[in-house]
Amino acid sequence: MTRPESAPWAPDTLVVAAGRPPHEADQPVNPPIVLSSTFHSLGTPGAGEKVYGRFTNPTWDPLEETIAQLEDCDLPALAYASGMAAVAAALSLLPAGGTIVMPSHAYNGSLSLVAELEANLGLTVRRVDLADTDAAIAAFNGADMAWLESPTNPMLEVADLPVLLAAARGAGALSVVDNTFSTPLRQRPLQQGADVVVHSATKYMGGHSDVVLGAVVTRHPELRTRLHTMRTLHGAIPGPFEAWLTLRGIRTMALRLDKAEANAMELAKRLADHPGISKVRYPGLPQDPGHQRAAAQLEGFGAIVGIEIAGGAEVADAMLAALKLWTPATSLGGVESLAERRRRHPGEPGTVPENLVRLSVGIENVEDLHADLSAALDETRLS
Numbered sequence: 001m002t003r004p005e006s007a008p009w010a011p012d013t014l015v016v017a018a019g020r021p022p023h024e025a026d027q028p029v030n031p032p033i034v035l036s037s038t039f040h041s042l043g044t045p046g047a048g049e050k051v052y053g054r055f056t057n058p059t060w061d062p063l064e065e066t067i068a069q070l071e072d073c074d075l076p077a078l079a080y081a082s083g084m085a086a087v088a089a090a091l092s093l094l095p096a097g098g099t100i101v102m103p104s105h106a107y108n109g110s111l112s113l114v115a116e117l118e119a120n121l122g123l124t125v126r127r128v129d130l131a132d133t134d135a136a137i138a139a140f141n142g143a144d145m146a147w148l149e150s151p152t153n154p155m156l157e158v159a160d161l162p163v164l165l166a167a168a169r170g171a172g173a174l175s176v177v178d179n180t181f182s183t184p185l186r187q188r189p190l191q192q193g194a195d196v197v198v199h200s201a202t203k204y205m206g207g208h209s210d211v212v213l214g215a216v217v218t219r220h221p222e223l224r225t226r227l228h229t230m231r232t233l234h235g236a237i238p239g240p241f242e243a244w245l246t247l248r249g250i251r252t253m254a255l256r257l258d259k260a261e262a263n264a265m266e267l268a269k270r271l272a273d274h275p276g277i278s279k280v281r282y283p284g285l286p287q288d289p290g291h292q293r294a295a296a297q298l299e300g301f302g303a304i305v306g307i308e309i310a311g312g313a314e315v316a317d318a319m320l321a322a323l324k325l326w327t328p329a330t331s332l333g334g335v336e337s338l339a340e341r342r343r344r345h346p347g348e349p350g351t352v353p354e355n356l357v358r359l360s361v362g363i364e365n366v367e368d369l370h371a372d373l374s375a376a377l378d379e380t381r382l383s
């Protein structure tokens with residue numbers, strides 16, 4: 001597989017060039033999909049033998065290599081059946097009866113899974129506002145794991161990640177960062193001291209809302225071995241076609257993210273003055289509470305914008321129903337723009353405003369996106 005020999009390639013080169021077959025005659029330019037649940041065997045399973053499709057599949061290798069290179073990791077990533085399978089795998093590194101520090105706002109699937117483990121498996125959970133650095137650091141004392149997500153889904157709070165990661169290490173807590181929102185193109189937590197990074201590759205990596213897949217990355221060989229063993233035994237593996245599609249999506253991730261992010265910035269600026277909106281949440285806006293940290297830590301502000309609809313949840317739902325270009329749907333990170341009122345999910349924390357609509361800004365023409373949103377806002381505001 002291709003890897004730079006001397007100077008590392010830039011991230012926008014890596015997305016295109018990593019994980020390709022070697023430059024040799026007759027090699028395909030793209031890695032093939034291997035659709036086989038079992039492999040020819042010649043005796044006792046040994047090192048390098050593929051054996052069985054739950055243990056390994058050659059289609060995973062170039063994807064895992066590419067995600068690792070993007071996250072600046074020498075060990076291959078591990079691909080999973082979904083982002084939540086990756087989250088569950090990282091949580092499985094906790095000791096029995098352990099203690100985790102959890103953000104009060106984060107992806108609601110991660111919050112719900114941790115709440116399940118708390119209720120049924122004796123996990124102790126300390127919930128903190130990640131934007132409050134002192135409170136988070138105080139909570140790390142005696143904890144086994146620090147779960148970090150920044151910017152948070154869907155509130156877009158920004159944590160002081162380098163400081164929190166150093167504090168977690170000092171306290172002896174394993175740090176895990178969910179890097180789905182930023183992608184390794186905007187934030188590389190391993191470089192900042194994280195032990196483990198998780199991704200929902202369903203989002204920006206896949207990029208086309210046509211695949212569900214997750215990934216875990218770590219530089220610690222012993223942790224990777226444990227994760228690999230657990231993936232094999234839990235069976236939380238991605239299908240070969242999903243792995244192939246995800247790598248195909250990664251090829252254009254830099255271009256897509258650049259365009260979506262530029263659209264997000266423009267929309268956030270314009271929407272901040274709209275009378276149908278009481279608040280815009282976007283770390284790229286100078287008035288946003290997370291702006292300073294985001295400007296210092298991130299290589300771009302991302303393409304998720306939160307808007308709070310004046311008039312409340314009912315008006316927000318009417319606005320979503322009036323959209324013609326934006327799709328009212330959950331998820332994020334695809335080429336198409338999606339909008340969703342997050343509190344429609346029962347698992348969303350009660351501290352997320354009822355009227356908050358999360359915008360996943362896509363790569364369409366920004367004028368069309370703005371016109372559609374403004375028309376829906378105006379229509380429902382006046383009715």
Ligand SMILES: Cc1ncc(COP(=O)(O)O)c(C=O)c1O
Pocket residue numbers: 082083084085087107109153178180181199200201202212213214331
């Ligand atoms: C930040 C974050 N982490 C994890 C997940 C879970 O990923 P998946 O839906 O691929 O299981 C999501 C899904 O929305 C997410 O937004």
